[in-house]
Amino acid sequence: MYVCICNALRDRDLAQAASHPDATSAAKVFQRCAARPKCGRCIPDVTEIISSVQISRDDTLNEAAE
Ligand code: FES
Known part of the structure; x- marks a missing residue:
């Protein structure tokens, strides 16, 4: 599903970028996708991702530690 129409970024693209430990903000996730926010409508969804x-x-780390 497309989350960011302006940059044609899908949820899976954004989730993959967000999985990097340094991707702690929407700006950093966009950077990892080689994109920049334009209209900004997707920012709440990116933050949620x-x-x-x-x-x-x-959760994965906690399960591994148990
Ligand atoms: S929908 Fe993502 S910047 Fe416009």
Whole structure:
């Protein structure tokens, strides 16, 4: 599904970029996608994807530690 229409970025593109440990903000995720926000309508969705990926990563780390 396309999340960022301006840059033709899909949810999976953004989730992959957000999975990098340095991708802690929408700006950094866009940077990893070699794109820049234009209209900004997708920023809340990008932020949500970052949170989702971080929660998933934290859960995986917690499971590994148990
Ligand atoms: S929809 Fe992402 S910058 Fe416009």
